[in-house]
Amino acid sequence: MSARIIDGKKWAGVVHEEARARVAELVKRFRAPGLGVILVGDNPASRIYVSNKEKACEAVGIRSVEVTMPATVTTEDVLAEVRKLNADPAIDGILVQLPLPDQVDEERVLLAVSPEKDVDGFHPENVGLLSIGKPRFVSCTPAGILDLLDREGVELKGKRAVVVGRSNIVGKPVAMLLLARHATVTICHSRTELLQVVCHSADILVAAVGKAEMVRGSWVKPGATVIDVGINRIDRGEGQKAKLVGDVCFEEAAGHAGLITPVPGGVGPMTIAMLLKNTLLSAERKG
Numbered sequence: 001m002s003a004r005i006i007d008g009k010k011w012a013g014v015v016h017e018e019a020r021a022r023v024a025e026l027v028k029r030f031r032a033p034g035l036g037v038i039l040v041g042d043n044p045a046s047r048i049y050v051s052n053k054e055k056a057c058e059a060v061g062i063r064s065v066e067v068t069m070p071a072t073v074t075t076e077d078v079l080a081e082v083r084k085l086n087a088d089p090a091i092d093g094i095l096v097q098l099p100l101p102d103q104v105d106e107e108r109v110l111l112a113v114s115p116e117k118d119v120d121g122f123h124p125e126n127v128g129l130l131s132i133g134k135p136r137f138v139s140c141t142p143a144g145i146l147d148l149l150d151r152e153g154v155e156l157k158g159k160r161a162v163v164v165g166r167s168n169i170v171g172k173p174v175a176m177l178l179l180a181r182h183a184t185v186t187i188c189h190s191r192t193e194l195l196q197v198v199c200h201s202a203d204i205l206v207a208a209v210g211k212a213e214m215v216r217g218s219w220v221k222p223g224a225t226v227i228d229v230g231i232n233r234i235d236r237g238e239g240q241k242a243k244l245v246g247d248v249c250f251e252e253a254a255g256h257a258g259l260i261t262p263v264p265g266g267v268g269p270m271t272i273a274m275l276l277k278n279t280l281l282s283a284e285r286k287g
């Protein structure tokens with residue numbers, strides 16, 4: 001069997017187009033949505049992520065406001081900027097680019113973001129709302145995964161879903177979303193026994209582990225839908241560009257799965273698309 005590949009880039013493009021149309025509508029009756037982005041320090045990867053997010057905002061008509069701070073700031077300095085954005089009526093979403101420098105208390109900063117503007121869905125109030133089935137903002141990667149499954153017409157009700165990974169930003173929220181859609185969900189982690197056997201029972205298998213190609217083809221039930229969240233950089237030696245691979249061994253798994261996301265070009269593009277969607281939703285709630 002050879003799996004059909006889920007084209008995350010294509011679907012993210014569709015989400016961008018839908019967002020652009022809705023932003024245009026909102027501008028007519030209210031104003032453009034606004035996203036405040038706090039970037040602390042000079043981590044090159046963070047700089048690239050922020051710039052990609054800002055470009056995506058601009059392309060659909062969302063106004064982004066960047067607050068750049070030096071790596072030497074204190075927690076109080078960052079909190080002061082978060083409070084300014086909380087109080088700004090033209091800002092609908094706030095994103096604090098992680099990681100923050102060691103001396104900054106990340107938890108305090110994330111807690112200070114108004115839950116009404118928490119477009120990353122990291123605030124405990126939004127995590128709680130998701131777990132009681134009344135989501136306000138769902139974190140972007142899990143929301144993107146559900147969006148992909150829906151757009152591909154994958155049936156979730158009554159199906160067995162296995163999520164490998166229990167992080168607060170991917171594993172747990174994606175499990176909550178699948179549960180809310182009536183899948184029977186198992187969450188696995190580093191202490192799970194017989195992991196391969198559990199994975200092999202999955203109609204929908206989500207791998208969010210951070211271990212290159214850990215999930216092998218023999219772990220995949222024939223015809224299953226495989227969602228690979230992992231982004232792992234494999235160094236290929238001097239002068240060679242690092243290769244990006246997922247948490248699933250794509251070549252093997254594609255021989256067993258019915259549907260599969262590639263890395264890159266699967267889940268990744270949907271994450272930014274969902275950030276746009278969350279910011280737009282936040283503005284639409286007001287306008």
Ligand code: NDP
Pocket residue numbers: 141164165166167168169170171188189190191192195208209210211229230231232267268271
């Ligand atoms: P974390 O490191 O926070 O969590 C990893 C999880 O995997 C933990 O729950 C851990 O278990 C579990 N785990 C680790 N080793 C094993 C193992 N051998 N067997 C079973 N479970 C294991 O990672 P994240 O959730 O933040 O990210 C996961 C991956 O997804 C990473 O590659 C990351 O780069 C990528 N990612 C991609 C995004 C995208 O936009 N595409 C966005 C966010 C993340 P335990 O809890 O027991 O330690």
